[in-house]
Amino acid sequence: MSDHCHGSTDNWPELERGYRAMLPEDVLAFIDASRGREHSESMLIATLHMVQGHFGHLGPGHLEAIAQLMQIPLAKVTGVATFYHYFRLQPRGKYLINVCLGTACYVKGAEKIAQKLRDELGIHFGETSKDGIFSLESTRCVGTCGLAPVVMIGDEVHGPLTPSQIPTLLEGYLARAAEDLAPAAASDSR
Amino acid sequence: MSQMINLKIDGESILVPEGTTVMDAAEQIGIHIPRLCYHPDLSLEGNCRVCVVAVEGFDHGLASCATKAWEGMEVQTNSPMIRQARRDIVELLLDNHPKDCQTCDRDGNCELQNLSYRMGVRERLFEGKRKQFPIDDAGASVVRNAEKCILCGRCIRVCGEIQGVFNLSQHGRGFTTVVGPANLTPMDESACIQCGQCVNVCPTAAFLEQDHTERVWKALSHRRKDKHVVVTTAPAIRAALGEAFGLPMGTPVTGKMVTALRRMGFDAIFDVNFSADLTIMEEAHELLKRLAGEGPLPLLTSCSPGWVSFLEKFYPELIPHMSSCKSPMQMQSTLIKTYYAQQKGIDPKDIYVVSVMPCVAKKFEAARPEHVLDGMPTTDAVITTRELAVMIKSYGIDFQRLPDGEFDHPLGTSSGAGDIFGATGGVMEAALRTAAFKLTGQNLGNLDLTMVRSDHGAIREASINLAGQTINVAVADGLQNAKILLEAVKRGEKKYHLIEIMACPGGCICGGGQPYPPIGTYTLNPELAKARAKALYSIDAAKTIRCSHDNPDIQKLYADFLGEPLSAKAHELLHTHYTARTPRGIR
């Protein structure tokens, strides 16, 4: 018996099936559409944006699936994903709190706001609260310097803020999170 | 016809062809601009900034390696500002580098250390925090120590541009930038094919081979009691080992090498060339079989473990094309623990096989689960040429003054065909010598098949008419070249019968485990490859037996032990199989 001739050694169809299952339809359609286009590898960052938009972060599996399906070396994909601060490789909380540490906010006391948030949430920048509701990060200027100091929670900008307003602000989001959970819990119990 | 350009370097007018870099132009008038990230055979990045020069009209320095000269350019290579800047840059690199030169593997051969000395850096003014990363030393072949990395990017470039593997990238950015495989996974879990070219081009000790010298010292230390320690050396070692002892590039040192090994106390000293001849016997017959319609064509050679990994990871669909022959090293080790053990009446368990290889992937190959005999590895330790040189030095042997010694028999006898295995195209040349004999019944009139040698380009093609049959062959060295060749084959543009692929550019003589060339010379340098290849070809030319099938000990081996090529016993001992692996889609 010849050792090397047991069926097809082409593992691609199987691998491709597995990788396709890891990404949502719109991303697959996007990758398929850019394949064969000139400079299709330049769509990597756009693809990373889409995948992060869908999952909230870029997990190792996502990155590998993107690399395989776009035929881009995985090291390049992870190299790119770790270069840009916008991409996060860890799952994040329901609400992402971005403390603006731009110049305008800094000179107007953003550091104190940041400290208050750290104290209130008990987490540092880059971490997620235990209940999974808040992730705390800092950002450089959200372009609303007139409202400095500002904090962005999800898509909403809050400012000008003082440290004493922080607890109330967070409570609002906690209440919202609880509301969002309530119907789900109700349907679960049915 | 390229235009000529006038420029002034340090006040001296000079005429250079358009497209010449400032660094090369300066070299022409005898000014060697200090450099670090620069590598002549890789793309130019200009990121270390050591080679900055002052150019009239610019208030900042330009990287001379990456700046092309222009008409009327005025360059200062050594203004006080530039000298100070260079020193400061080197100092900044040192400030973020471990202070362990004395115990570092690259001590004495470190480009950073050398540069620091040359620049006259004698103070450390800016010390502060230093980057801290764990060492990845779990890999079978390659050790990555990011703390020693100065982010020159040569490894990334060689891995992508020359090897087409693209396994390395910078991760993160700024001060915390780190080079490594995707997600900084351990090397053996990454796309790495273990070729070790990153080790070769690294200016510091950020990439090293996995050290096997300790286990060899240990084996040698109790050899009298319970171990019969056998060493076996690859064809390419003899062409490069001398460089580690100050001999000129391309000095063949077979005899001194054997003597050194004997002084170190090995019980038997064999030559992998023997098994190179054996590989040719098996592979040539495999080719004949395929030519007769059994199995797919082209047949791909399987001697290079880096190439084997590459195939399994990137071209698994071509696995049926791969020759099932083990590499010469693995054939040799297997025979030592069977044929030789039998002859000597030693229990194979008491034999310890040390392979000296120009290659770091061989360490990985030796550890592959396919290569076991009764549950034990066939090869126990693989040391690179560099490691052997370190051992010889540490033993206190004055290499240059050694008398010539002789390999032991029977596994030390080889034909000239075995010697040339070490150079790209050598396996092909050897295989054709034997295939010709098998097809025509007589040896070729001219055994020098120079058309497959590296003088004829990165990818060589040849057609040879044997007994009315045209055999089309192709040779590629460096995996990026292999990729080009394989893609052409896959597209059906090219029809070959036999393809030789070597992972490393130049073949084994420029493998990932060969001595670092002296500072100022670079691996990947075509001159280096040429000099080392010349050594092998000269050995071949000087031999009376130049064809594998004419090696008397090979003939004896078949007669006494294996039967005939591709026999059941040959299959059991000398052949292997391959497995499709991920990564697959990343080409």
Added chain:
Amino acid sequence: MSLPALDFYRSMTDRVSKTLAERDMENKILIQVGSATCEHAAGSQVVAEEFVRHIRASGRKDIVIHRTGCTGRCSREPIVGVQVPGQILVKYERVNRDLVHRIFTEHIQGSAPVMKHVLDHTTAVLPEREFLFCEGSRCQRSGSNLRETFMAMLEARGIEPNRVHVAAASCFGVCSLSGGAPATYVLARPEKVIYRVNGEADLAAILDGHVLGGQVVEALRVQEEPIALEFLERYGDVAFFNRQSRIALRNAGVVDPESIDEYVGLDGFKALATVLGRLEPDWVINELTKARLRGRGGGGFLTGTKWGLARKQPDTTRFIICNGDEGDPGAFMDRSMLESDPFNIVEGMIIGGFSISAQKGFFYIRAEYPLAIRRIQHAIDTCRAQGLLGPNIMGSGFDFDLEIRLGAGAFVCGEETALIRSIEGERGQPKVRPPYPTDRGLWGHPTVINNVETFANVSAIVRYGGDWYSRIGTEKSGGTKVFALAGKVRHTGLVEVPLGTTLSRVVNDIGGGVSGGKQLKAIQTGGPAGGFIPAAMQDMEVDFEPLQKAGSIMGSGGMIVLSEDDCMVDIAKFYMAFSQEESCGKCTPCREGTTRILEILERITEGKGVMEDLDKLHRLSRLCQRTSLCGLGRAAPNPVLSSIKHFREEYLAHIQDKHCPAKKCVALIRYEINAEKCIGCTICARNCPVECITGTRKEVHVIDQAACIKCGNCFDVCKFAAIDRV
């Protein structure tokens, strides 16, 4: 022979005027609501919804909401304008839900504007009309102050200042239209008429004919329309605005950013039609060269020259890129322009594409700007649908298309070679120049990269000519520059002024000076790679060269006002931390050098500095400047060098006296309770996070210095100023 592009444009304007006429905005009450990221953040969406509810409830069909971008008056947002036909537009500031109700009932339904909430409280009563006198100094008009004369004349006739309001404004730009002849121009609102006034007789004619007779004095009327007429008509009464000269931002707060019709109604695409009508790329490049338009991203390279270089390349595959990767902390003019006047940027890009014969253009926009991305995408899609992008634009035979690529949070991608790498899908690390992108850029082809603001000026230059543009600005730099004014200044926001305007005018006249009555210490320009201009140099003219000479840069136009409360070492450290974090890591001096500089600054602010540190800072900074690979690395040490140059004594105080004069550096200050002022209210003790304040009620409290973490909570909460920071 009729030219296809001009025919195309004519039919487009015909169609648009019909559509606009059908909307009949002139005869309706318009409620103008700002819609941009900053406006949204301030709550403008809620405000808009509230107005919609009110309109619906009222059942009135003559009230419509008009969406605009933002005017750049950040600290007063959301801003709402109410335009009653025949009246002056009334702008309200900081509108919220409650104020919506009052505006709707009192102003719209009751005809009594809520004067207390009018933007900048310009007047107590809404005047019937307003005369704005240009008082720009550029045309060097001589003679008496006609504005004062006019006011005296009005008073003599017994016309209340409340009825007819007279104010000074900056240059309208009319003089440059008519060739720069000195004269006083007067804008009459709400008629939107500009008079050229040469003496008292003319003033009398206006008084009699216009003010008393209600008739426009045609004889004095200027035919030329200054570019910012619509803007001045709406916002000319606000000092913050009328002291500016708006070209790039002319449509911000005027046009609905998602209406191509409104843009066309404001002469949008007229410039493109002119260009595609002439079909002479060199003519455009020549106009830009005459205009002396310099790259607004900070490089200051002449745009005409840059386009010319790309045009000369033998390689005919060419690209044009709009750099919208506005990464400077404290700068937001690009965002504002992309969000508020997207069609203008698109028009500038198409003209640029034509001028260098590019086939394709890219917008590179920060992913942090979702609204800008949406608006530009909308503008691109609309243009493509209307034959303004894609094959055969305006029937001219020119094929060109645009695509958006997103940034992903890397400051260095503002550098053009890094930006190219990023578009190519790589890590955004710069490449060695030369070759410059105009030789070999995107995918190795000639590529022109310009900043958003540069493109914002292109259509204006084409329409009004390079000579006109060059007359605004200085000898070396034509036109205006937009600054993002922020920090310790009363009025924060976007300010567009002619190049050559003094810093003091921007900060004091337009920005209203330092907030909180504090002393101005320095003005920081150019973002993290910029430098500090000390207060003593505030009369300096703002232009590329003078700023550079002073150790700063223009950058993209960030302007941060710093007061006596700011510690220069601390601010330098802040910028250095930014540069260090944003260093791409490619080249040694920037990667390692910025880290070491930051470490030294940290030592100094912690009171551990030694005198040699100053030398080290200097040496490392010079190293970065001289040997870094890209412009960002070379500029990164600017804040350090310029702060040492201008504020050396602050460094010495930190190093030698272990004292922070601004009392900002935590390690160098301590909090003490003033026994004379403390009444023992206990609030400080209750707010101390480490409980290091002791004392019983109604007795003087004491801070345990050993335990104090110097968070400053006690200082902030004490109502009796009994805590001293020393």
